[in-house]
Amino acid sequence: MIHLQNVEKVYQTKTIETVALNNINLEVGKSEFVSVMGPSGCGKSTMLNIMGLLDLPSDGKVMIDGQTFEAYSDKALAQFRNQTLGFIFQSYHLINDLSVIDNVELPLLYRNVNRKERKRLASEALEKVGLGNRMKHFPTQLSGGQKQRVAIARAIVGKPKIILADEPTGNLDSVMGNEVMDILLKLNEIDDTTIVMVTHDETMARKTHRLVRLFDGTQVN
Amino acid sequence: MIRHLFLIIWNQKRRNFGLILEIFFSFLVLFAVLTFIIDKYNYYRQPLGFEYQNVWSIYQDTKGAPKEEVFATQEQIRNALKSFPEIIDFTFTNSNIPYGSSRSITSLKKGDKEIDADIFTVDEHFASTLGMSLSEGRWFNESDRAAGYKPVIINGVFKEEAFGDEPAAGQMVEDYNDNPLKIIGVVDQYKYRGEFVKPFAGFFQRVDTTFAVRSLLLHVRSNADAKFEERLNKRLDQIASNWSFEINYLDEMRKSTLRETKIPMLIFIIISAFLVFNVALGLFGVLWYNINKRKQEIGIRRAMGASKSGIGRQFVGEVLVISTLSLALGTFFAVQFPLLKVFSVQAGVYFLSIVVSAILIYLIAFTCSLYPSVQAAKLQPAVALHDE
Numbered sequence A: 001m002i003h004l005q006n007v008e009k010v011y012q013t014k015t016i017e018t019v020a021l022n023n024i025n026l027e028v029g030k031s032e033f034v035s036v037m038g039p040s041g042c043g044k045s046t047m048l049n050i051m052g053l054l055d056l057p058s059d060g061k062v063m064i065d066g067q068t069f070e071a072y073s074d075k076a077l078a079q080f081r082n083q084t085l086g087f088i089f090q091s092y093h094l095i096n097d098l099s100v101i102d103n104v105e106l107p108l109l110y111r112n113v114n115r116k117e118r119k120r121l122a123s124e125a126l127e128k129v130g131l132g133n134r135m136k137h138f139p140t141q142l143s144g145g146q147k148q149r150v151a152i153a154r155a156i157v158g159k160p161k162i163i164l165a166d167e168p169t170g171n172l173d174s175v176m177g178n179e180v181m182d183i184l185l186k187l188n189e190i191d192d193t194t195i196v197m198v199t200h201d202e203t204m205a206r207k208t209h210r211l212v213r214l215f216d217g218t219q220v221n
Numbered sequence B: 001m002i003r004h005l006f007l008i009i010w011n012q013k014r015r016n017f018g019l020i021l022e023i024f025f026s027f028l029v030l031f032a033v034l035t036f037i038i039d040k041y042n043y044y045r046q047p048l049g050f051e052y053q054n055v056w057s058i059y060q061d062t063k064g065a066p067k068e069e070v071f072a073t074q075e076q077i078r079n080a081l082k083s084f085p086e087i088i089d090f091t092f093t094n095s096n097i098p099y100g101s102s103r104s105i106t107s108l109k110k111g112d113k114e115i116d117a118d119i120f121t122v123d124e125h126f127a128s129t130l131g132m133s134l135s136e137g138r139w140f141n142e143s144d145r146a147a148g149y150k151p152v153i154i155n156g157v158f159k160e161e162a163f164g165d166e167p168a169a170g171q172m173v174e175d176y177n178d179n180p181l182k183i184i185g186v187v188d189q190y191k192y193r194g195e196f197v198k199p200f201a202g203f204f205q206r207v208d209t210t211f212a213v214r215s216l217l218l219h220v221r222s223n224a225d226a227k228f229e230e231r232l233n234k235r236l237d238q239i240a241s242n243w244s245f246e247i248n249y250l251d252e253m254r255k256s257t258l259r260e261t262k263i264p265m266l267i268f269i270i271i272s273a274f275l276v277f278n279v280a281l282g283l284f285g286v287l288w289y290n291i292n293k294r295k296q297e298i299g300i301r302r303a304m305g306a307s308k309s310g311i312g313r314q315f316v317g318e319v320l321v322i323s324t325l326s327l328a329l330g331t332f333f334a335v336q337f338p339l340l341k342v343f344s345v346q347a348g349v350y351f352l353s354i355v356v357s358a359i360l361i362y363l364i365a366f367t368c369s370l371y372p373s374v375q376a377a378k379l380q381p382a383v384a385l386h387d388e
């Protein structure tokens, strides 16, 4: 499903050159749930961004769902992200100006789904994460755990094949973290969604199929 | 997507309210200035109705001489002027001459309709001296002296008010003492107060022995120079040494009359340009600030499937929606002017002004939003989403 081949990422700033990823080779199979661990600054987010086509590798090849992207226009890339990928972030990244349901609708908006269908799918996704009664709230009126569940609803509303989650439980206490983790596990089990999850939490990581460890931009196994 | 734009704007009403007000006010300023300019320009476009090139005016200060003496002296002047080859034509007229400062108004009656009108007291040579042409009937001539009626010539506005589309020559009107006046001719246009002034109803009556007129208009050849003016002055002085004569050139008088409109127009334009420029800067600043504040949102949208151009369109679109709201509000106020007839400006002028102002506002808003929106579109999603 996801294939990284000799992927390298170098950040060039005025003073220094940071090698965030160094020769990464990774294969994530269909319906697999992989967790990524490693110390802070080792390149986990960078790797996830490259998998999510939010960032380009400096070198190497990225293949997702059988596609390579060198020839993709920005528009085609955006469309692919919209159709195939779902994102969950540590700091939720909800749009504060939009209500919960409008946030969840967002991926469908870029897919030209009509309004009624958008509302239906968004409420369905919110029901799934147990927030059917918070649809008209705004993000600032929610707890961290609730926000993250909204973010999950948003990630799954378009039924993507792949979900990329960057420390989804990082800002949550263990009870809330477990709730979120249960939702992800269910998604993987029931909907066969492929999930790559960055985490600092060994117990969370142990619940997944496979653990990938990074250290200083290099994969260690 | 339009609905989504409205949603974002609505959810940020407080942030957008100031922007809407700012655009609203600049629209009203533009509207006011453009209405003024379009209105004036409309009058400017209408034919003047007379020639001012190579026309001189001579005001005769008769120093209180009795009217019989004035008539006699003017007869001498008339004969003297005929001997100057530089003078093509001349006419004695009351002092409400083109580009002059005086005006005289009376009212005439047509049936039970009363019409306020400029009254010009002139002689047979007035039309030829000023190169005026008639659309109906004829100018005064010798035959009018003996006629049993009092002849008048009306202008186009008068005709329109009194007779509409019907021909006016041959028709009768009455003065305020119920004396009958016979219309013998119509001149379509005579904008003696200048190009920018709204044409007003008016009529010409023939100078007679009731009172003496004190202005004289000369149509001179283009070679008439200062030397000629000196000879002319000398001759006039010989005829009436105790009078004083003031010579002016109509084209100079015209320039100073036009200045009276052009200078306030220029001031308005400068002030409004300054205001609009300020609004444009403000708009640009706010948008620029917004984009930095909304980096996260941009990143999120990109991750969710918005393309670069999609982001750019969204930001430009928001500005256009905000502009539209401001313009809707502004137009609501602007249309009150033609509806309530606040000023004597034609409704069409107001509407043209509204349309042009709206287009200008859209252009300004679009231009100001373009650069910030392009920057927003260029933002790398991974950078925009970077956790602080």
Ligand SMILES: Nc1ncnc2c1ncn2[C@@H]1O[C@H](COP(=O)(O)OP(=O)(O)OP(=O)(O)O)[C@@H](O)[C@H]1O
Pocket: A011, A012, A013, A018, A019, A020, A038, A039, A040, A041, A042, A043, A044, A045, A046, A047, B383
């Ligand atoms: N836009 C950037 N410009 C320059 N350097 C960057 C940029 N983004 C990341 N880096 C650097 O790349 C390295 C990897 O960063 P990354 O965010 O992937 O780490 P991480 O493993 O996700 O860390 P954390 O666990 O703290 O989130 C770090 O040294 C970081 O400073």
Ligand SMILES: [Mg+2]
Pocket: A044, A045, A046, A166
């Ligand atoms: Mg990270």
